[in-house]
Amino acid sequence: MLSTRIERILLNPRLVLGLYVLLTIIVTFQHYFKGPTSYNNYLIFVKPYFNLLEGKNLYLPYPEYYDDTYKYSPVFALFMAPFALMPNWLGLLAWNALNNAVFYTAGRRLFPDVRRQLLFLLLCLIDMMTALHNSQANCLLVGLMLWTFINLENQKYGWAALCVALAALIKVYGIGIGLIFLFYPLPIRNGIIAFAWMALLAFSPLLVVSWVDFRMIYQGWFDIVRESATGIQLSLMGVLETWFGVAPTAKGIVQGIGMLLLLAPLAYFRAWREADYRRLYVASILIFVVIFNQMAESPTFIIAVAGFMFWFILYRRSTPLGWALFALAFIFTTLSATDLNPPAVRHAYFDVYKLKAVPMILAWVFIQSQLLLYPRWRARLRAAAEASAAEPEQAVLA
Incomplete structure (x- = not known):
């Protein structure tokens, strides 16, 4: 049970926002100054963009860029283009900031009252930091999944469809939140809109690669997902x-x-x-x-x-x-x-x-x-x- 005084201190919008901003900056530069091995996950996300431009199989080892292998979708490699073109320190900061911004803004819309919004963000703070320390896309993913629900609740079905499409193309299981489309008016129409967004995004790598390379890259993704499973x-x-x-x-x-x-x-x-x-x-x-x-x-x-x-x-x-x-x-x-x-x-x-x-x-x-x-x-x-x-x-x- 929180006392009224502690509530007033902790459940303060400026404090919670400040915590999310400050921790994003501190954790980012903590790993950046430790060297590339400390932000290897970020390198796995951004370097495949350059392989995509060259029409290479994204899912082979590229030790000159990063350890381990890339397992995300070809769309995600294209999505990471703005970060890939930045210096590593700035790109890492912008990537972590995007993750936390999507999650934070979803938390601020999840409940009608400010106090429960802030409580939710505080209760998730440590797990947010665990994800942040690994520079992964999990805060972005859960933020998109929550935004799918929030948009559906607010009858913004087109935005909900875009959010679930983006979630699914970051990690395949992000499509799971699409199940709740059943609970709202015109589920078939809204489902078609979501799949249309997904198809449009799925073919977006054709903006930078040929059809032959496009098919090869998607086959590589299919193979590595099957192997990693x-x-x-x-x-x-x-x-x-x-x-x-x-x-x-x-x-x-x-x-x-x-x-x-x-x-x-x-x-x-x-x-x-x-x-x-x-x-x-x-x-x-x-x-x-x-x-x-x-x-x-x-x-x-x-x-x-x-x-x-x-x-x-x-x-x-x-x-x-x-x-x-x-x-x-x-x-x-x-x-x-x-x-x-x-x-x-x-x-x-x-x-x-x-x-x-x-x-x-x-x-x-x-x-x-x-x-x-x-x-x-x-x-x-x-x-x-x-x-x-x-x-x-x-x-x-x-």
Whole structure:
């Protein structure tokens, strides 16, 4: 519970904005001054633009540019052109700033009142920094997914279609948020607009490459995505393999069952127009795309944590388990990659047993149970949401 005085200090728009801006600058230059190995992920993002201009296969090793291999879409390589043309220090700063700007602005529109907006951004701050330290696209991705929902809620269907198309072409599973198009008027028309955006963007590399090179580059992307899908990291599949000895070859079955569970609540079609149902589904999707992604890494969890915190702020009062789930998420997911978690403990337990994923798995199971049994939960969810909406007149975490 936050006291009124602490609330007044922490839930201040200037403070939260200042934190996001300051941390973006500090973390950027911290890694820049450590040298290229410290911002290798950024180099993996920007250098393929030059390979694209030359019509090369983007998905081969290029040790003269970066370690590891590029795994994002050809569209993403073209999208990174403005950053690639900047000096590394400026491009890295601009890239991190873009990620945080999209996420921050989505957080500031996610709730109708300022205090819950700021609370959401503060609760996601540490996970945002984990993603920022890795210079990855996860803040941009979750920001686009949230903006898809926000635009749909505000009947800006064209913008929602563009956001989901961009999300999908950054990371394929970003298309998952497109499922919520079903809950709004004219879903077929809006879905067609989204796929039209996706097709237009998918063919955009033709602006700089020939048709032959275009086909070769997309084949390379398909091949590397298929190859990389063989690993198992911080995911439900990783937990099942480590804890229970489930064979890695069963990951397709696990993902299939997860997809069926995700889709099953759609049977409550009369609930599609209810705000509580839509919000639950958004939270569920954001967690789902991480815990059922066998290649999820620590920085990816900003997406799942954003989904959980969205649920927590709105619906923690719907169940006595709300605070227990929050404690597990904060200790085992959010703090797992920080210096508060000793490296010896991290390597011996967190890495081995995939503990970072466990709270998000438990949270998804609970949120999904609320969706699967939505008629029974409807009244409690509505009461929790109404209490959350009244919080600006009370203590935010009362």
